[in-house]
Amino acid sequence: MNYRLLYFASLCDAAGRSRESVASDARDALALYTEIAARHGFTSRPERLRVAVNGEFAEWNRPLADGDEIAFLPPVSGG
Amino acid sequence: MNYRLLYFASLCDAAGRSRESVASDARDALALYTEIAARHGFTSRPERLRVAVNGEFAEWNRPLADGDEIAFLPPVSGG
Amino acid sequence: MFSLSESGIDPARLRRELESPSAGAVVCFEGRVRDHNDGRAVRGLSYEAYADLALAEGQRIVEEAARRFAVQRIACVHRVGDLALGEMAVWVGVSAGHRAEAFDACRYVIDEVKARVPIWKREHYVDGASGWLHP
Amino acid sequence: MFSLSESGIDPARLRRELESPSAGAVVCFEGRVRDHNDGRAVRGLSYEAYADLALAEGQRIVEEAARRFAVQRIACVHRVGDLALGEMAVWVGVSAGHRAEAFDACRYVIDEVKARVPIWKREHYVDGASGWLHP
Numbered sequence: 361m362n363y364r365l366l367y368f369a370s371l372c373d374a375a376g377r378s379r380e381s382v383a384s385d386a387r388d389a390l391a392l393y394t395e396i397a398a399r400h401g402f403t404s405r406p407e408r409l410r411v412a413v414n415g416e417f418a419e420w421n422r423p424l425a426d427g428d429e430i431a432f433l434p435p436v437s438g439g
Numbered sequence: 440m441n442y443r444l445l446y447f448a449s450l451c452d453a454a455g456r457s458r459e460s461v462a463s464d465a466r467d468a469l470a471l472y473t474e475i476a477a478r479h480g481f482t483s484r485p486e487r488l489r490v491a492v493n494g495e496f497a498e499w500n501r502p503l504a505d506g507d508e509i510a511f512l513p514p515v516s517g518g
Numbered sequence: 519m520f521s522l523s524e525s526g527i528d529p530a531r532l533r534r535e536l537e538s539p540s541a542g543a544v545v546c547f548e549g550r551v552r553d554h555n556d557g558r559a560v561r562g563l564s565y566e567a568y569a570d571l572a573l574a575e576g577q578r579i580v581e582e583a584a585r586r587f588a589v590q591r592i593a594c595v596h597r598v599g600d601l602a603l604g605e606m607a608v609w610v611g612v613s614a615g616h617r618a619e620a621f622d623a624c625r626y627v628i629d630e631v632k633a634r635v636p637i638w639k640r641e642h643y644v645d646g647a648s649g650w651l652h653p
Numbered sequence: 654m655f656s657l658s659e660s661g662i663d664p665a666r667l668r669r670e671l672e673s674p675s676a677g678a679v680v681c682f683e684g685r686v687r688d689h690n691d692g693r694a695v696r697g698l699s700y701e702a703y704a705d706l707a708l709a710e711g712q713r714i715v716e717e718a719a720r721r722f723a724v725q726r727i728a729c730v731h732r733v734g735d736l737a738l739g740e741m742a743v744w745v746g747v748s749a750g751h752r753a754e755a756f757d758a759c760r761y762v763i764d765e766v767k768a769r770v771p772i773w774k775r776e777h778y779v780d781g782a783s784g785w786l787h788p
Contacts, residue, residue: 539738539739540688540689541685543682543684543685546680547756548679553675603674604672621760625752
């Protein structure tokens with residue numbers, strides 16, 4: 361499947377990019393994160409992050425579809 | 440003794456004036472209020488009011504001195 | 519700092535007096551003249567104050583808030599005289615390092631001002647009547 | 654109404670959008686860039702947002718507050734991009750018939766925005782370092 365990934369804040373720094381397209385066999389958000397974290401050296405455990413799919417918050421076990429846009433979100437610090 | 444009295448809000452309306460000087464034998468604020476209330480037809484019981492003497496809140500049993508300025512204060516409604 | 523004003527309150531000017539480089543939070547409260555109260559249509563109101571005592575009691579409240587909460591600056595102004603619909607009757611502004619203290623101090627000041635400061639409101643109704651509010 | 658702004662926030666303009674003849678109370682919160690955080694001297698900061706989701710989540714928060722509290726209008730704006738010391742990072746304004754609801758709704762919005770809206774702060778320190786804040 362092909363996914364579009366968005367990176368923000370510390371994950372953007374760690375990945376060295378704010379977005380990328382990946383081909384992956386991962387079928388849910390958690391499997392995809394595990395794969396991507398290994399590739400980019402992300403040290404955050406998924407419990408510390410939230411995940412969004414196609415612009416909405418989602419569960420980690422959310423099944424993914426080809427072409428989905430996925431963002432792994434560090435703890436927010438607005439305000 | 441001579442006292443200067445200040446009236447505000449509904450007590451000012453009832454007394455028909457905002458201030459007056461009175462000669463009175465009352466020796467504390469409660470006795471003075473009882474006397475003045477009878478004269479002007481004030482219907483508020485003293486428990487509903489506060490009293491100030493010389494620009495500071497005071498107790499009803501506050502002894503009065505000649506020349507004191509006394510105000511009987513309806514429940515406030517600022518804000 | 520607590521004051522009384524016989525003319526319109528200028529919140530922008532008051533707000534500037536709260537500036538501080540270490541203030542991360544500013545909370546402002548405005549009380550305004552509503553077009554109704556207790557189901558009656560209001561066309562305006564008047565505030566009367568026992569000015570000397572109102573200023574002393576208002577200042578005490580500001581100082582109490584400054585002692586109770588970790589804030590930087592506090593200002594409060596209350597109008598006296600005649601006010602039209604929509605005019606600002608009272609303004610409270612607080613700057614603080616953090617928001618919890620700014621909210622709590624602002625709330626404290628307006629609650630205490632309404633409960634303790636010798637100011638009285640006379641409402642003027644659309645039907646021509648008027649009356650003092652003595653809660 | 655929740656929005657993001659790439660340029661300076663204008664509280665006077667936002668404030669006017671809260672006007673309502675039956676609003677007796679207006680509470681505004683401003684979050685500003687402080688000159689220090691956790692003991693480090695700060696010279697400025699940057700906010701990055703996941704804009705689509707930030708707008709959706711911010712709007713949800715505003716609508717939650719409007720359902721929970723008897724308020725009239727709510728507005729919230731959050732800055733993105735680079736901010737200097739003292740600049741306003743976030744503004745929340747609420748008008749309501751009575752003050753308790755205005756305070757509670759304003760507090761709710763800023764608390765939830767800080768907890769839930771995907772916006773991240775990078776602080777730039779006087780010593781040249783910088784870092785993302787991930788509480």
